Structure formats: structure tokens, C-alpha cells
Amino acid sequence: MVARRGGRSAFVVFAAVAGVISGLVFLAAAELVALLVAREASPVLAVGSFVIDVIPQPLKELAISTFGEYDKIALLVGLGLAVVIASAVAGVLQFLRPPLGVIALAVAGALSVAAIVTRAGATPLAFVPPVIGALAGSVALSLLCRRLRAWQRSVATPAVAAEPSDDSAPAIDRRRFFVLAGIAGVSAVVVGVTARAVTVATSSVEAIRQRLRLPAPRSSVTIPDGAELDVPGITPLFTPNADFYRVDTALTVPTVDPAAWRLVIDGMVDQRIELTFDELLAMGLDEYAITLTCVSNVVGGDLVGNAMWLGVPIRDVLRLAGPQADADMVLSRSVDGYTASTPLSALTDDGLDAILAVGMNGEPLPPEHGFPVRMVVPGLYGYVSATKWVTELTVTTFERDEAYWTPRGYSAQAPIKFSSRIDTPKIGKTVSAGRIPIAGVAWAQSVGIEAVEVRIDDGEWQRATLSTPINTDTWVQWVMEWDAAPGTHYVSVRAINKSGELQLEEPAPIAPNGSSGWQRSLIAVS
8 A cells, every 4th residue: 555655745746646637637628618719718828928928038038049949849848847846736735735726726727817818819708718727627626635635534544454455445545536537637638639639730721821822923033143152061042941940929830811811001091901811912922032130140140041032012012001201110010919110111112122921932931930921121130020920010100119029128120230150161060171161151131242251260351252142132152262271270250241341340149139240160170
């Protein structure tokens, strides 16, 4: 008899298990009800999104730098561990000091309700899933702890024989506890996983995306000869969709049916405009080669990518609404509530290809990159311009409105700081002595790169050979041949843009408006 030999401590362990099972019942019931009445009302996802919103900026950047594109997965794992621990504590409390465990579950339900109903797009019934989940979890916890206490009492009662038989009271109460725990645990896992799988499957628009055929562009980008250098290890001219960086605040990728998508243009305009997806496509699509950069990209980092986009100029869409003369900002809003503040001048400039993109590298936008419609604006960091799953453009002023990242320590306006990066030789990989290429990419969106210079150790700066640029909105590749001698060497790189400006040497962190500095890498030569 494990419980008899371990005394009260063994029952406390079983109480913690009962708490975890009750937590699973809570989540499973909530997922099932959410499937039926409010699919956006998953407690874990809502609380996770809330955590993303309130977590301090330094911790956000630490998560991005540590986990990269897997930061959302890391958050979900962390939330899962927190749920397990909190549920176990609730089980112990209910066993030792009832009804504290049930009160703890009720508090968890209330917090879930608050997180869900305050999210963008919450429906009137969004509060129902966490409420039902909390009730189901509380019932399960009460029953399990009641069975556990009955088992404890029967063990504490003096036995007639030295060892009880299988039909004795302790054995019966033990069996009842494990049967109830098993049924509740297995049912919770099956129901919860099934409900979540059905929700994902039925709300997925991947099948619609696969069937979607975008109109042929009215104009195409010409790729000049020499636009891509043949250097092993260099970043390709166009970043494949699967490799393109993803940084956003969406814990799960929003699913938006193009047939139901609407773009609203309102605020300081002559008339409010609402466009359907078909009406947007009917305005005519053009092809654009544009490099995007995330403000979280550190010097030498990989949160930058180049793609061939298909879209409609935002200036044409804004022209339909007629922005008023005293407006200076457009507050774009995503379907999940995220907002970005973009200078109105950047969206109406005839010389700047700011677009509403619907295609990426020859296919409709991937879901994680904004399907069906996103913004792409050259020369501005993504957090003030590249809103994914965009549904609203509000013409306003910087004085009147602010976007998601502004109160979190970032600048309201963020022109990109042009930069350069070494792709090869790779840091930490020893190369053989002899003539080898040093190569990489450089970018200065909307201005263009004039030159790239490389320095070995403390030697003279040497001009690298540049690829032929597609336009001023895309990065260029560069290469310099180096006679590498055995030993360790520092390789530095810097760029000069077409305005004659030298890349900033002084290091700066990514907040409030992007990192700066020259990349300096240590290369080992054997």
C-alpha cells in the first residue's frame, strides 16, 4: 500500500495529480465550447497573446534573439508548464484546505475571460468557453479530492487484519479514485486534442489559398544580368518563402478567408471606403522586388529578407478615400488587433512603392506572412509599416494616435538604417588557407547601395565587387577575394549608400529605432 507507507505526503502527491487532471478538464471543456460558440476563445491562446502584449520590451527582444522564429513555441511550452504547476497547486490546496483549490480555478477562469474579451475581434459569446471550462474543472477537482479524502480516511481507520484484502475499504476507495482520475484524464486529453484539431482544420484557409489564382501582373520586374553572384555560402538574391523571417505578435497564425476579407479606409478622409478582396485585385496587380528588415535585426543578423511581391500601390487605395490635408499618419490594423503607424507621406509618394501585397515569390501570400493581404513599404522597419493580415487603414495624425510598439519603447517613425552583412566565411567554421571569397549582402531600401568595403584585421579598407542591383529597394550581393593566411583574422564590413553616406559605425541597440554598427567577425584559417 503506497499511500499507507508514504503517509500524508503520498496523498499530497495524488492531490497534485488530481489538480493537473482538473486543469486538463478545464482546458478541454473550454476548447470544446469554443469550437461550438466562439473559436477565438481558447484560454491558452488568449492568455498567451495577453502575455505577448504585456511582457517588457527587453524580454521580448531576449526571446526573439534566443528562440528566433520559435519564440511562440517557447512561449506556449512555458505557458503549458505554468498551467501544470498552477493546477497541481490548486489540487493540493483543495485537498488540504477546501475550497481554496476551486477558488483558484475560478480565478484562473476569470483571468481567462478578461484576456479573451479584451482581444480584438472578440465575439459576444467569447466569455462562455472559459466560464464552462472553469466550472468543469472545479467539478472534477471537487470529486477527485473527495475520493482522495475518502481513501485517506479508510487508510487511517484501524484495519481488522494486518493487511487489507482487495475488497477492503482502502482498496475500494483507492480504486474509485484511480478510476475517476483515469476517466477524467483520458477524456480531457481526447476531447481537448480533438476539439483543437477540429478548430484548426475547419478554420484553415490553406485549401482556399491553394485554389486561389491571382491575376497576372500588369508589369513585371526585370532581373538584370549579374544580379546574383555565384558564390558558395552567400544568401540567395530572393529569400524562399519557407526561409523568410517571421516576427509578429500573433501567437497562432490568423486564418482569414479572402471571400470574407474587407479593407476599411476611414479616419481623416473625405469618404469612408470599404474594399473586398476581389475589388482590390480588380484595381490591377504589379510586381515589386522589395527587401524587408525587422527592427529586431542585430548587426550581422538574419531578420532581413528579399522577395518578389505582387500587389496594389497603397497610394491608389488611399486616393479613393481622399486623405485630408492635416493628416500625417496611417494607423494600419491587423485582424488580430496589432497596429502600426506609417507616415502618410511614405504611402502616398509616387516615387515609393508602398503596396498592399497579395503575392510573394510567385504564389499567394503564405498564411504566416499575412494571407490574404499585407502591407509592404520600402525604407521603413516592419513594425511601422509591414502589417500582416491587414483589415483597416485609419488616416490620422501622430499626435492623435499611437501604434502597438510606440508605448513599448520604440519610435513612432523608423526609417531603416542601411547595413551590410558577412555571409561567408561563416563564424565558427575554420577555412583553409589560400584564396577564398568573403561575401555577403548589403541593403539601403529606397536609397540603394553605392559601395561595400571590407577590411582584414587593421589593414586598409578594400572595395568589394557588387552584384547588379535590381532597384534601390532590394539588397545587393557583394564579394571580395582574399588570400587567407593561417591564423585568426578579424574581417569587417561597411557600406556606403547612393547618397554618399557611410554606414553608421557607432553601435546602437535595436530599441528605439534599429541597431547600428559595423559587423566584425573572427575567422579561423588553417
